[in-house]
Amino acid sequence: MKVIDMHCDTIGGLFHLKEEGKPQSLRHNSGHIDLERLGENHYLLQNFAMFIPLGSCGDPWEAVGAMYRYYLEELERNRDILAPVLRYEDIGRNEASGKISSLLTVEEGGVCKGELEKLGELYRMGVRMITLTWNFDNEIGHPNFDGFLRERLEEAGERLRKCTPGTEGWEQQRLAVQTARDACMHTPNVTGGLTPRGREFVEEMERLGIIPDVSHLSDAGFLDVLEVTRKPFVASHSNARAVCPNVRNLTDDMIRKLADRGGVTGLNFCPDFLEEKPVGQENPGTIAAVVRHAEHIARVGGVEVLGLGSDFDGIPTHAQLPGAQGMERLWEALHEAGFSEGELDKIFYGNVLRVYRDTLG
Structure with a gap:
C-alpha cells in the first residue's frame, strides 16, 4: 500500500500553535498527521496546504509568507525523512532515497490579492497547487x-x-x-463563477505548472475552470453531493466532467461532508460513509477519478479515521466493499500520481 493525500491543514495548525507559544513538531504531534505516522503508514506523498483565512489574517500575502518560512524550517529539521516536490520526477527520486514527498499548496487564492505576478513568486516558493477560493469571495472567483x-x-x-x-x-x-x-x-452558487481576473489567473497557473483546485469553488466556477483549462485539474478534498447534499461536494455532472478531463477528486473525511445528521445529533464519522462516497464516485466517473483528500487537521476528528494511522483500515473497508487491489492502488496513489505527471512537468 502507498498513500498520496491531496489536502491537509497540518502546517497551518502547527504554525499557529507556535505563534501561540505552544509549539509542536511536524515529526511528532498530537494532531491528525505527523511524519512518524506518515512513514509508518506508507505515505508516498502528502500535500501540505498553507491555509490563509481572508478577513482575519491582516495582509494575506504577508500571512502566507510567514507560514512559508515556517514550512521551510520544518523541511530543514526533517530533511532526513521529508523532501519537497518541485517537478514530477522528484516523487520517484524521493521514494528511492527513502523519503516522504511534500507538495506545497495554498488554500485561498486571495493571498495574491489579484496580482498575477504573485503566482510566479508562489511557484518559485514551491507551490504546485492552489485552492482558488475558500469560503469568501476573492479577486479570482466565488465559493459555494x-x-x-x-x-x-x-x-x-x-x-x-x-x-x-x-x-x-x-x-x-x-x-x-x-x-x-x-x-x-x-x-449552490450557480451564477457567480470566476472573475475576468480569475480566468487570467487559472490560465497562468496552468502555464506555470500550478494545479487549479476547485474544492470550495462555486458550481459556476467549476464550469469556468473547465472552460479555461486544457490540462487536468483537481477537487483536492470534495465528496459526492448525491450521497451527502452539502454544496462542498460535487454533483454527478461535475464528477463526470472532471473524469473526462483526467482530473481527480479527493475523498474528504469531514463527517458533515460524508453524511448529514439531523440538527442537534452528533456526527462522529464512519468508514461506511466514506465507502458510500467512493462507490458512488467510481460508479459515476470511473475509479480513475477517485483519490484521497483527507482534510486532516482542518476538520473535526473522524471517529473511525482519526488520522494518518487509519489508512490501512480504510483500504480494508474498501476492499471488503468490492474494490480490487489494482483499483485501490489507483485510489490511494496512482490516479493522483497520473495527474501530477500530466501537470507538473
Whole structure:
C-alpha cells in the first residue's frame, strides 16, 4: 500500500500553535498527521496546504509568507525523512532515497490579492497547487459556501448548544439552525463563477505548472475552470453531493466532467461532508460513509477519478479515521466493499500520481 493525500491543514495548525507559544513538531504531534505516522503508514506523498483565512489574517500575502518560512524550517529539521516536490520526477527520486514527498499548496487564492505576478513568486516558493477560493469571495472567483451565512450558522449552532434539549427554546433554536443550514449548506452558487481576473489567473497557473483546485469553488466556477483549462485539474478534498447534499461536494455532472478531463477528486473525511445528521445529533464519522462516497464516485466517473483528500487537521476528528494511522483500515473497508487491489492502488496513489505527471512537468 502507498498513500498520496491531496489536502491537509497540518502546517497551518502547527504554525499557529507556535505563534501561540505552544509549539509542536511536524515529526511528532498530537494532531491528525505527523511524519512518524506518515512513514509508518506508507505515505508516498502528502500535500501540505498553507491555509490563509481572508478577513482575519491582516495582509494575506504577508500571512502566507510567514507560514512559508515556517514550512521551510520544518523541511530543514526533517530533511532526513521529508523532501519537497518541485517537478514530477522528484516523487520517484524521493521514494528511492527513502523519503516522504511534500507538495506545497495554498488554500485561498486571495493571498495574491489579484496580482498575477504573485503566482510566479508562489511557484518559485514551491507551490504546485492552489485552492482558488475558500469560503469568501476573492479577486479570482466565488465559493459555494457563503462565508457570512456560515458564520450565522455557527452562531445559531452555538446558541443551540446552550439550550436544554427537549425544551421549547431548544426546539425553536433547532429550527433556526435548520433554516440557516439549508441556506448555507444546500444552496449552490450557480451564477457567480470566476472573475475576468480569475480566468487570467487559472490560465497562468496552468502555464506555470500550478494545479487549479476547485474544492470550495462555486458550481459556476467549476464550469469556468473547465472552460479555461486544457490540462487536468483537481477537487483536492470534495465528496459526492448525491450521497451527502452539502454544496462542498460535487454533483454527478461535475464528477463526470472532471473524469473526462483526467482530473481527480479527493475523498474528504469531514463527517458533515460524508453524511448529514439531523440538527442537534452528533456526527462522529464512519468508514461506511466514506465507502458510500467512493462507490458512488467510481460508479459515476470511473475509479480513475477517485483519490484521497483527507482534510486532516482542518476538520473535526473522524471517529473511525482519526488520522494518518487509519489508512490501512480504510483500504480494508474498501476492499471488503468490492474494490480490487489494482483499483485501490489507483485510489490511494496512482490516479493522483497520473495527474501530477500530466501537470507538473
